[in-house]
Amino acid sequence: MYRHRVFKILDGEENVTIFVPSLPRVYRVSPAVAEKIPGFIENNKPYFVSQRDSLPDYTFFGTNLILTNHCNLKCVYCYEDAGPKKKTFMSERIVFAAIDYITSCAQKFSKKLIHVNMFGGEPTQAWDILISAARYLRQKAETIGCRSRATITTNGCMSLKKAEWLAKNMDGISISFDGPKEIQDVHRSNSFDRVFEITKMVYSQIPTKVAFRSTISSYSVEYLPDIVYFFGKNFPGCKQLHEPLFAMGRGKDSKYAMPSSEIFFTKFLEALPIAEKFGCKLKTSVLNLGAKSSDFCGVAGRNFMITPDGRCTSCNRMTDDQDVIASHFIYGIFDASRNAFVFDNNVYQQLKKIGVRNIPECFDCFAATSCRSDCVANKAVMEPKNFWTAKSYRCEEIRQFVKDILRYVLDRESFPVNQNCQNNPSL
Numbered sequence: 001m002y003r004h005r006v007f008k009i010l011d012g013e014e015n016v017t018i019f020v021p022s023l024p025r026v027y028r029v030s031p032a033v034a035e036k037i038p039g040f041i042e043n044n045k046p047y048f049v050s051q052r053d054s055l056p057d058y059t060f061f062g063t064n065l066i067l068t069n070h071c072n073l074k075c076v077y078c079y080e081d082a083g084p085k086k087k088t089f090m091s092e093r094i095v096f097a098a099i100d101y102i103t104s105c106a107q108k109f110s111k112k113l114i115h116v117n118m119f120g121g122e123p124t125q126a127w128d129i130l131i132s133a134a135r136y137l138r139q140k141a142e143t144i145g146c147r148s149r150a151t152i153t154t155n156g157c158m159s160l161k162k163a164e165w166l167a168k169n170m171d172g173i174s175i176s177f178d179g180p181k182e183i184q185d186v187h188r189s190n191s192f193d194r195v196f197e198i199t200k201m202v203y204s205q206i207p208t209k210v211a212f213r214s215t216i217s218s219y220s221v222e223y224l225p226d227i228v229y230f231f232g233k234n235f236p237g238c239k240q241l242h243e244p245l246f247a248m249g250r251g252k253d254s255k256y257a258m259p260s261s262e263i264f265f266t267k268f269l270e271a272l273p274i275a276e277k278f279g280c281k282l283k284t285s286v287l288n289l290g291a292k293s294s295d296f297c298g299v300a301g302r303n304f305m306i307t308p309d310g311r312c313t314s315c316n317r318m319t320d321d322q323d324v325i326a327s328h329f330i331y332g333i334f335d336a337s338r339n340a341f342v343f344d345n346n347v348y349q350q351l352k353k354i355g356v357r358n359i360p361e362c363f364d365c366f367a368a369t370s371c372r373s374d375c376v377a378n379k380a381v382m383e384p385k386n387f388w389t390a391k392s393y394r395c396e397e398i399r400q401f402v403k404d405i406l407r408y409v410l411d412r413e414s415f416p417v418n419q420n421c422q423n424n425p426s427l
Contacts, residue, residue, distance in 0.1 A: 001041055001042040001043065001044055002042065002043055002044065002046055002302075003040040003041070003044070004020050004022045004040060004041050004043055004045075004207040005020070005021070005022065005040055006018060006019075006037060006038065006039055006040060006041055007019045007020070007021070007366035008034050008037070009166075009366060009403055011028065011116050011403075011404070011407060013162055014030065014031075015027055015028050015029070015030065015031075015291060016028070016030070016031055016033075016034035017403070017406050017407070017410065018034065018037060019287065019366055019406055020041065020291070021368075021369040021370070022369065023043060023045060023061045024221055024289050024290045024369075026289075026406050026409055026410060027410075028410045029387070030071065042328050055109070057301065057348065057352075058343055058347075058348070059108075059109070060101065060102050060105055060302070060304035060317050061102055061105055061106050061109075061111050061113065061115065061297045062102060062114065062115035062117070062149075062304065063098045063099070063101070063102050063115075063116055063117075063305070063306060064116075064117045064119050064303065064304070064305040064316060065090060065095060065098060065116060065117070065118055065119060065123075065133060065193060065305075065306050065402065066090070066119045066120060066121070066305065066306060066307050066308055066316060067089065067090045067095075067118055067119065067120055067121070067123045067125075067126035067129055067130055067133070067308065068087070068089045068090065068120050068121040068122070068123065068125050068126040069086045069087075069088050069120065069121045069319075070086055070087045070088065070089070070090060070120070070121045070122065070125045071086070071120060071121045071122040071125065071155070072122055072125055073122070073155055073159055073188055073189040073191055074184070074250075074272055074285045075187055075188045075189060075215075075250070076187055076188075076217075076250065076251070076254045076255075076256050077157075077187065077215055077217060077245045077246075077249075077251035077254050077256060078249050078250045078251070079246065079248040079251060079317050080121075080247040080249050080317070081149065081248075081249045081250045081320065082115055086121070088308040088309065089126050089129060089308055090126065090129055090306070090307075090309075090310075091129075091301075091310075092129060092132055092304060093336070093339075094309075094310045094334050095129060095132060095133045095136065096136055097291075097334055097339060097340070097341065098116075098304070098306050098334075099114075099133070099137055099140055100140070100306065101118060101304070101341060102114050102115075102116075102150070103140040103141070103143075103144060106144065106146055107133045107144045112146045112147055112150055113146060113147045113148070113149060114137065114140070114141055114146060114147075114149070115148070115149040115150075115151070116133060116134070116137045116148075116149075116150055116151070117150075117151045117153060118130050118134075118150070118151070118152040118153070118154075118304075119153050119361065120153075120154075121144065121308075121335065122154065122155050122157070123153070124152075124153055124158045124162055124166075124173070126153055129161065130152075130198050131165075133150075134169055134170070136151045137150055138150070142145075144354055146414075150169065150170055150171055151170060151171055151172035151173070151174065151302065152166060152170050152172075152173055152174070153174045153176065153213070154166075154174070154175060154196040155175070155177075155188065155191070155195065156172065156175045156191075156198050156199050156202075157191050157194050157195055157198070157252060158198060160197075160198065160201065163198045163201055163202050164201070164205075166202065167201075167202045167205040167206050168205075170209070171209065172209050172211070173202060173206070173209055173210050173211070174211045174212070174213055175195070175210065175212055175213070176213050176214075176215075177195055177199060177212050177213070177231075178194075178214045178215060178216075178220065178227070179214055179220070179223070179226070179227035179230045179231065180223075180226065180227065180230045181193075181196075183220045183227065184196075185220065186256070187215065187219075187220070190348055196234075199235070200234070200279055203238070205237050207235070207238070208237075209239065210235065210238060211238065211239040211240070211241065212231055212235070212238060212239070212240050212241065213241045213242075213243070213262045214227060214240070214241070214243070214262060214336070215243055215244075215245050216242055216243065216245060216259055217242050217244075217245040217254075217256040217257065217258075217259060218245075218256060218257045218258065218259045218260075219256045220256075220259075221244070221260070221263050221264050221267060222263070222267065223263070224242065224267035224268060224270070224271055225271040225274055225412070226275045227271075228242075228271035228275050228280070229242060229271075229274050229278075231278075231280065232274060232275060232277065232278025232279075232280045233278065235276045235280075236279055236280070237278070237280060238280050238281075239281045239283070240275070240280055240281070240282050240283065240363030241285075242268065242282065242283070242284050243284060243285060244258060244259050244261065244264045245257070245258050246258060246375075246378050246381075247381075248317065248377075248378070248409060261394040261398075262397050262400075265397055265398075265400070265401040265404070268282070268284060269271070269401075269404055269405070269408065270373045272408060282347065283373075286370060286371035286372075286394075286398050286401070287370060287401070287402070287405060288362075288369070288370050288371075288372065289369075289370055289402075289405065289406075289409075294356055294357060294372060295355050296355075296371075296372040296373055296374060296376060297315075297375075297376075298314065298377060299315050299329070299351065299354055299376045299377070300314070300352055300353070300354040300355050300376075301314065301348060301352040303313075303315065304342035306334070307319045309335075310333055310334030310336075310341075311330050311332065311333045312331055312333065312334075312341060312343065313326075313329050313330045313331070314329050314331065315329045315376065317377040318330065318377060318380075323385050324384070325380050325381065327347075328350070328380065329347075329351065329380075330344075330347065331343055331344050331347040331348040331351060331387060332344060332348075340350035350388075353378055353388060354388060355372070355373065356368050356369075356372055356373045358387070358388065358389055359389050359390070359391055360393070361391040362391060365399070366399075366402065367398055367402040367403075370398070370402050371392055371395075371398045371402070373391060373392060374391075374392030374393070374394065374398070378393070379392070379393065
């Protein structure tokens with residue numbers, strides 16, 4: 001049997017929310033009943049186990065290939081300040097070496113799936129190498145008798161011919177798209193007409209494989225419910241990830257600033273019934289009621305992201321080895337003379353210390369397993385000297401947001417969010 005922590009959260013004067021995040025379960029009881037509920041309950045379901053703890057160092061079954069830092073748009077908030085003037089492309093040799101590496105790991109541990117995500121810049125600007133990467137992935141998976149998954153994160157601004165190829169050959173397509181024309185064109189280089197045309201075509205062919213990622217600025221935050229409506233109406237049943245703009249890269253000086261966290265979460269809540277109406281699922285990074293890991297992402301030693309020149313980074317926002325902050329995240333490089341990746345163990349071991357387990361303020365927080373201390377890259381920019389142990393800069397807003405989400409779960413039979421938290425009427 002396993003002991004699971006029980007949190008008791010006041011919900012007005014008449015109710016107490018009982019939240020067991022490690023199961024996950026949520027209940028609503030009276031204060032009198034809440035007093036009788038112990039601080040821990042026993043259950044035969046084990047806690048989630050981080051892959052970081054169960055696998056040897058430098059074991060990766062997937063990779064994120066940053067094929068180029070070139071982009072055909074110049075979005076107002078781009079964290080890497082990408083644009084038409086930057087033209088660095090990954091070599092086929094580095095692509096193949098990265099896929100060879102994850103294949104060898106999968107073979108060693110008898111894994112049945114290897115995964116490559118194409119990233120940028122804009123990955124379709126490195127079209128030939130993108131095709132080579134996808135084909136080589138399939139070939140290697142077939143060789144060792146496992147499945148493969150090829151995905152792409154794209155701005156959707158491409159030719160119909162390229163879009164048709166992606167629809168046929170990718171297992172998942174995440175499209176960076178900020179919503180209605182009046183928002184998309186302001187944020188993303190007047191690209192609405194082209195991106196909407198391409199996205200409609202791709203969605204018509206593979207609706208279940210298309211997801212949207214939108215960046216919400218101070219300009220667009222009040223319209224978040226309208227953005228959700230736009231995607232729901234035009235792409236019913238789609239998955240939507242909405243993230244607030246962060247002042248990094250070009251976003252530092254943009255007139256379209258970071259939105260208020262309080263307003264962002266309020267508008268996200270308002271958008272939930274709209275998503276439900278269209279059968280859509282919403283997500284934002286600090287909402288993970290049924291999280292299977294205590295880590296915000298794979299930044300703590302599980303990400304194998306390769307820059308165009310062959311450096312290994314645990315965060316795709318941290319790719320410039322000349323930047324003091326980014327240097328904390330870059331833990332290896334492709335050595336052409338050895339035709340292999342060489343890792344810096346000092347950096348890697350430091351990365352492994354990142355997480356809620358090393359942040360004192362998170363130890364007794366009911367929202368810790370949901371926000372998992374928030375985005376490390378954002379904290380590193382804000383607090384470069386102590387981001388390892390810093391709590392989220394929007395901690396209080398996240399706590400209120402999770403309370404509101406739990407109330408939503410309890411008030412409604414359905415929950416239009418990518419979660420698996422269950423609402424049970426009694427313990």
